[in-house]
Amino acid sequence: MRARPYATTSPTRLAAALLEVAARSGLESASVREVASQAGVSIGAVQHHFPTKDEMLAYSFQALADRVLTRLATVDPDIDPTRTLFAALSQLLPLDDQRGSEAHVMAAFAVRAATSPSLSSIRSSVLFTIRTGLATVLIRMGTPDPETRAALLVAAVNGLALDATSSPDLYPREYLTHALHTQIQLTLDTPN
Amino acid sequence: MRARPYATTSPTRLAAALLEVAARSGLESASVREVASQAGVSIGAVQHHFPTKDEMLAYSFQALADRVLTRLATVDPDIDPTRTLFAALSQLLPLDDQRGSEAHVMAAFAVRAATSPSLSSIRSSVLFTIRTGLATVLIRMGTPDPETRAALLVAAVNGLALDATSSPDLYPREYLTHALHTQIQLTLDTPN
Numbered sequence: 001m002r003a004r005p006y007a008t009t010s011p012t013r014l015a016a017a018l019l020e021v022a023a024r025s026g027l028e029s030a031s032v033r034e035v036a037s038q039a040g041v042s043i044g045a046v047q048h049h050f051p052t053k054d055e056m057l058a059y060s061f062q063a064l065a066d067r068v069l070t071r072l073a074t075v076d077p078d079i080d081p082t083r084t085l086f087a088a089l090s091q092l093l094p095l096d097d098q099r100g101s102e103a104h105v106m107a108a109f110a111v112r113a114a115t116s117p118s119l120s121s122i123r124s125s126v127l128f129t130i131r132t133g134l135a136t137v138l139i140r141m142g143t144p145d146p147e148t149r150a151a152l153l154v155a156a157v158n159g160l161a162l163d164a165t166s167s168p169d170l171y172p173r174e175y176l177t178h179a180l181h182t183q184i185q186l187t188l189d190t191p192n
Numbered sequence: 193m194r195a196r197p198y199a200t201t202s203p204t205r206l207a208a209a210l211l212e213v214a215a216r217s218g219l220e221s222a223s224v225r226e227v228a229s230q231a232g233v234s235i236g237a238v239q240h241h242f243p244t245k246d247e248m249l250a251y252s253f254q255a256l257a258d259r260v261l262t263r264l265a266t267v268d269p270d271i272d273p274t275r276t277l278f279a280a281l282s283q284l285l286p287l288d289d290q291r292g293s294e295a296h297v298m299a300a301f302a303v304r305a306a307t308s309p310s311l312s313s314i315r316s317s318v319l320f321t322i323r324t325g326l327a328t329v330l331i332r333m334g335t336p337d338p339e340t341r342a343a344l345l346v347a348a349v350n351g352l353a354l355d356a357t358s359s360p361d362l363y364p365r366e367y368l369t370h371a372l373h374t375q376i377q378l379t380l381d382t383p384n
Contacts, residue, residue: 026307028220108303113358114296115218124359148374151355151363152348155371159351163343166305167316171343179347182340186378 009041011049015060022060023101027108032056058118061109065126068092068102072130081141085134085153085184092130092157093176094164103161110158130154141188149187156183201233203241207252214252215293219300224248250310253301257318260284260294264322273333277326277345277376284322284349285368286356295353302350322346333380341379348375 017039021030032053036046050056068091075087094100113119131150138146160179164171171179209231213222224245228238242248263283270276286292305311323342330338352371356363363371 024307026304028304104303104306107299107354110354110358111296111300111303112218112220115216120358124362127355127359127362145374148367148371149378151352151367152371152375152378155351155355156344156348156375157351158354159347159349160343162299162302162350162354163319163347166302166312167319170316170319175340175343179340179344182337183344183348186341186344 009039009045009049011059012063014039014041014046014049014056015063018056018060019064019101019105022105022108027057027105027112030057030060054116054118057109057112057116058122061119061122064102064105064109065122068106069126069129072133077137081137082181082184082188084137085187086180088133089153089157089180089184090177093161093180094168095173095176100165104165107158107162107165127154138187143188153183153187156180201231201237201241203251204255206231206233206238206241206248207255210248210252211256211293211297214297214300219249219297219304222249222252246308246310249301249304249308250314253311253314256294256297256301257314260298261318261321264325269329273329274373274376274380276329277379278372280325281345281349281372281376282369285353285372286360287365287368292357296357299350299354299357319346330379335380345375345379348372 014035018030018035021034021038025034032043032046032050035056036043039046046056050059071091072088075084075091078084078087091099092103092106094103109119110123113123131147131154134150134153135146138149143149157180160171160176164176206227210222210227213226213230217226224235224238224242227248228235231238238248242251260283264280267276267279267283270279283291284295284298286295301311302315305315323339323346326342326345327338330341335341349372352363352368356368
């Protein structure tokens with residue numbers, strides 16, 4: 001493919017290319033060379049926008065996080081909190097191909113964050129935002145220890161997403177849906 | 193460091209070297225070259241034991257999984273199921289440096305399993321073993337829907353481990369302990 005000059009690409013397009021490479025072949029395959037090839041631009045064009053690989057990864061993780069958080073933010077609060085929580089948290093589970101790719105790449109960035117302060121900072125912000133949003137629903141319900149239960153909802157969903165990503169046969173989609181309903185029920189029903 | 197001949201290394205030692213590299217710098221850094229350097233052997237010595245990188249990764253993942261599953265299997269069943277579940281599941285949380293490294297590298301292999309059938313097969317077997325062991329405890333307790341609640345215990349712990357690995361400031365060790373206790377309580381206390 002003919003490489004396009006700098007002007008025809010943008011950080012947003014390069015991030016989209018990185019996320020495609022990572023979803024298909026793993027985040028470890030998302031080198032500057034592979035991203036350039038996926039985007040149909042030169043390596044120099046990628047380096048023009050992202051002088052370091054760390055910057056490319058951080059920008060792409062933030063773009064993915066923004067996309068997912070935007071979907072979460074547009075969930076209509078239902079009169080039934082079970083439905084509100086399900087609608088929000090099911091955005092994070094691999095219940096269709098798009099969410100499957102997102103869950104895989106989100107988990108890959110989460111692991112990479114263990115050795116990257118810039119990725120860690122982005123993931124902490126994402127976790128904090130989601131936990132706070134969930135805790136707000138639980139506080140409104142009078143649920144005991146809402147902060148911990150919100151963190152457990154996030155952890156259960158992140159864990160199910162990771163487990164389903166590595167072992168899809170053990171976690172078919174209907175099973176994930178049933179498991180999420182069960183965790184929400186445990187969260188809302190139990191007295192302290 | 194002087195490279196040692198083949199005879200002075202073994203797959204077990206090379207796997208230990210790989211796990212050290214992965215814990216320190218991320219699984220993406222665990223190249224044949226880095227593993228050889230960490231083990232103090234030649235690249236040829238690594239390739240002698242592991243003709244492909246996939247084989248090196250699969251052997252190392254199995255070695256790590258065996259170590260963790262052996263610890264889980266030696267948990268004494270307590271008269272109090274809460275204590276039994278806590279003792280088992282706390283082996284999977286980053287509650288000290290060793291479990292922190294293990295949790296990080298286990299999660300990295302889980303993500304890599306999404307693009308590797310051999311790693312996926314190992315992780316599915318690990319998840320199945322842990323889920324079955326937990327479900328046995330829950331069945332003995334008469335807990336409703338024990339299979340799903342066992343899968344949720346595993347997912348919550350895997351999720352907490354991942355979240356704590358990426359964002360240690362948001363998940364201090366006392367908080368992880370409290371969250372695990374809460375998940376066990378939700379699992380055991382709720383009527384269907």
